[in-house]
Amino acid sequence: MIGARSTGGLWLRIALGFAAGLTLLFLLRAIFFATIWMESDPQRHAVEAWMTPRYIVRTYGLPPDRVDAALGLPTGQSPRKPLADIAERQGLPVAHLIAAVEALRDEGERQPGGTGSPGANAPGHSGPDSKRLGGGSGE
Amino acid sequence: MTDLLLLAVTDYGVLVIFVATVMSCLGLPSPASLLMMAGGAFAATEDLDLWTVCLAAFLGAVLGDQSLYWLVRRGGGVRLWKWLSARKGAGRLMTAAEGFLDRRGGWAVFLSRWLFSPLAPYVTLSAGATEMRWGRFTAANMSGEALWVALYVSLGYVFTTRIEEVSETLGSVIGLLSAGLVTLALWLLYRQMRQNRADDE
Structure with missing residues (x-):
């Protein structure tokens, strides 16, 4: 029982870490593309x-x-x-x-x-x- | 890749936008947001008709959502949900999700159509599997999709010459919001799990 619960906790921690990593990745991506957007000249x-x-x-x-x-x-x-x-x-x-x-x-x-x-x-x-x-x- | 997609819009017009939104709402990989923006941009240059673009995108989105909802509801999703809810590990999570959909399901459907759009197919799956009332689902779904279409087509219309940059930036912001929401939900769940464990001990 305890084993099953700790396994559940482990999966939840892995999922949480993955989701947090993805959030950070999207944050960096948003900053990157916003910078390109601001600096781009459509005429070029x-x-x-x-x-x-x-x-x-x-x-x-x-x-x-x-x-x-x-x-x-x-x-x-x-x-x-x-x-x-x-x-x-x-x-x-x-x-x-x-x-x-x-x-x-x-x-x-x-x-x-x-x-x-x-x-x-x-x-x-x-x-x-x-x-x-x-x-x-x-x- | 983006160039080929934009070429498809100028070649095949609103049909491409319709297919893209159907696929997107069915949970299949589809650049629906970019294509809706492209539709708006080509409407601004008078290469496409604005209202036809909006209508095609909206009808595609509603068709995709309704198809997924009924596919899950009539195709065994309800039984699968009940089976999962009865299991030890996933049961608590499924019950919590069902309770949330019961209380805030309309808002979940509405917000997932446009603000947390990567989560939309999963919310539709859950709505179908938990037998959310069809009228409630449809009202929230149609208003959310109308806002999604209006938002992206308008952005394309306004930022005609910068659709690629705007699409990439907005896609990242929507991804950030969705991943952030999932992180928050998982963290709350993790905290509750630790609390329950502490209470048990």
Whole structure:
């Protein structure tokens, strides 16, 4: 009887230790991600394949017509689809569209009135792709 | 992984959000919170319709909860609970849990839907197994789920461009609260056990 009770106590102590450890872990995780949240600049967020043209406009504060042009879309007809789908329809690798948006974003930052944040020359392959895709209507 | 999930939302729309909340409420691993926030964010950019996002998430959550409740209640959960309650070790814990659900079950269901959301499936299991009145369960469940959906979709709508960071931070805070609550409950139980042992001796 005493053995069974002390075994129960042991399991309870183990569960208590585990739960307390988990609490501490979540506390540290919350502090870590809150710090990232506070310090992050949405405009420096990497352009991703899941982003839609409207999401890109919103995130990077870019003019919608220029985003459409960079993606080879008719002006004012941004599809409610991600870059991955748009690239697939155009028969292009999604990396091309991502590079085009990055070029547009970086260009906006370099101009007066842009965010002008230093180090805006992220993954170096932007300019030419942007011009090619923007001018080529993507077909 | 997050990128693939967000891609699924933009590809398949609210259907992904519906499936995610059903799975989450059934206790299956599912990034429902992140996807609801994504739904809110894409509603803000007018890629998705706000009310459709809310409705899909809410209906998924209620369907998942009701399915789990009835599965346990009709699928042998009641007998299992009674069998466990009759056992020496777990019996005291089960009886205490049943007493708590009887007194505060509505609040437990309501708060576990949104504030202590990792605990929600376990509360639903207990509600089904202890045959909590269906009307009481449903009222608490629907109001809690409505708040859960409204909270996350609104956060996504407001923090459109930062959903990943907000989702990770909020997920950690909810995890912290839930783990903290379990720690507190276990500590109270441990203290009571020691007290009972001291009284016996």
